[in-house]
Amino acid sequence: MENNYLLIIILNKEEYEEDISSALIEVGITDATMIDSEGLGKFLAEGIPIFAGFRFGLESAKQYRKVIIGVNDDPNVIEELIIILKDSNIDFNEPGIGMMMTLNLESLAGTPPEIFE
Numbered sequence: 469m470e471n472n473y474l475l476i477i478i479l480n481k482e483e484y485e486e487d488i489s490s491a492l493i494e495v496g497i498t499d500a501t502m503i504d505s506e507g508l509g510k511f512l513a514e515g516i517p518i519f520a521g522f523r524f525g526l527e528s529a530k531q532y533r534k535v536i537i538g539v540n541d542d543p544n545v546i547e548e549l550i551i552i553l554k555d556s557n558i559d560f561n562e563p564g565i566g567m568m569m570t571l572n573l574e575s576l577a578g579t580p581p582e583i584f585e
Contacts, residue, residue, distance in 0.1 A: 470541050472573040475500075477536040479566040485534065487556040488549075492538060495548050500538035507533055539576065546570060 475497065479488060485502075492500050510531060542548070546568050550560065560568055 471543065472539055472541055472576045473543055473545065473570040474573055475536075475538045475540055475545055475568070475570050477566060477568045478505075479534045479536060480531060480564055481566065482532040482534075484556075484558050484565070487553065487558055488536065491549050491552040491556075492536070494552055495540070495542070495545055497538040497540050497545070500536050503535045503537070505533045505535045507531055539573070543570065543572075 477488065479485065489500075489502075492498075510533075549568065553559070558565065560566060
């Protein structure tokens, strides 16, 4: 049985969305899901009035955020993405870009639809 990993990317820069999507295709992740999201600071600033004046809420209240998730069988997928994204001058080690992580999946049921047949 092969191991499966859940790749999670939290992207804070909208201008990198297309390059990251292309990089995902390049590493074989063709069935990723992209979810619009908001950070805790934005939620607190807009959703809970008592926090509206705090600086942390105001700084992140305008921030773009997208969560990208996809399943793959490569434990080194992040290292591969880092190499590919460097060609587009995207470096997740720079502040404010976002985060990438993988989680080992204990079980997985179902298969994604094939996008490119």
